[in-house]
Amino acid sequence: MTDDDDHDARSPDRVGVLLDVDGTLLDTNYLHVVAWARALRQAGAAPVPMSVLHRAIGLGSEELVRRVLGDGLGAPGSDDVDADLVAAVTQGHTDFYAELREEVRAFPRAGDLVAELSRRGLTVVLATSGGQDDLDWMLPAVGAQDALDGVLTSSDVEAAKPSPDIFGRAAQAHDLQPSRCVAVGDTVWDVEAAGDAAVPCIGLTCGGSSREELLAAGAAAVYATPADLLEHLDDSPVGALLPGA
Template identity: 55%
Template sequence: MTPAPRPGVLFDVDGTLLDTNYLQVLAWWRAFRDTGHDEVAMADCHRSIGIGSQELVTHLLGDDADDVDEVMAAKSRRYEPLRELVTPFPRVDDLLAACRDRGLAVVLATSGEESDLEWMVPAIGGEDVVDGTTCSADVESAKPAPDLMQTAVEAHGLDASRTVAVGDTVWDVRAARDAGLPCIALTCGGISRAELLEEGADEVYDDPADLLASLDDSLIGKLVRD
């Protein structure tokens, strides 16, 4: 017998659970310069974080860019030595555990690569509380397309009517909206509250600790009450 769909929370990782966005910006900026694209500014990179890697390159260079793979490879090389600087935001592990304790499935939905999950999950202390993961390898189009979130819901047996997405960029909000999911946004990734609300975020908090402090009054708490 197929188990009944579960209520759940889809968490983005970069910039939402891990304080990585500005490290990602530096790696992308260096990668673009390594491949001859000096016109791409750090601000351009920052405002594109949250998009899948291939989509990020074409977003900044145009759909006719002929060196997408080279830029992506350069970014991987540049980011590798920065990984030792990655830290989780305060109380991330407590937030995930609190969601799980309330009977909610905890699923990571990241535009990152499958190999990234090997270090991301331990970094957030999620080995015992994460029910599943979905990454760019599982979909044809990463964020801002809704595919990642739709696939996460289907693959992990979630009830779409009782699932909330949590992210930190306008791309996360857009993907959630197009997937038909409510979205909680966090400003710890460097995007302003006003922009996140304008894009359609249902609630905005400062960071995981702020969301945890208001968890029972948030959309996540509403999942439990309903």
């Protein structure tokens, strides 16, 4: 069966919500900034302002290092950055972030949002740039694990965000048409990745990106937090896909 046949076989009635985790459901972005700053310093890399690191959060790890040390955030990561340095910084981030994980908290009502999406009959999938090993602590931190239909991590795709792979693969794995899905993320990289997968994206500002930045990147709508989205669910792009809308 061809990819087109797969697409045509998907039920037009199924609606999916593809949820980013870091900065969207869990208040982790600034912890990641600290971990990256420490990793760069430990590896002897050129200093990178924390404001630049924050803007890079949401990229895949190797791509993040190559961009902040290479040609900047406006262009794909530079291949001129030493591969051993990239590996050292990436491993350093993993180690330093592990020390900070006890500080991780879910945003208020993040689990309630997941549960409500499921209660309304939506297919709910987490699509995280984290690795498979992160699920052991991520899922309990988010809550409402029983409401999830699936989880995809960076381990399940060839290219991390801003590549559209993770959102495209999440839809495909659950027999969903992209036009019948909505992604929810907190960074311009989430919005870009979802758009390239033909999935409209709701932006949340709780990860530190502004409403203006998210809208400029192409977000279909912007809310402050998971609780804000939950309160306005019926009027959101998710509500527009619900039966009877």
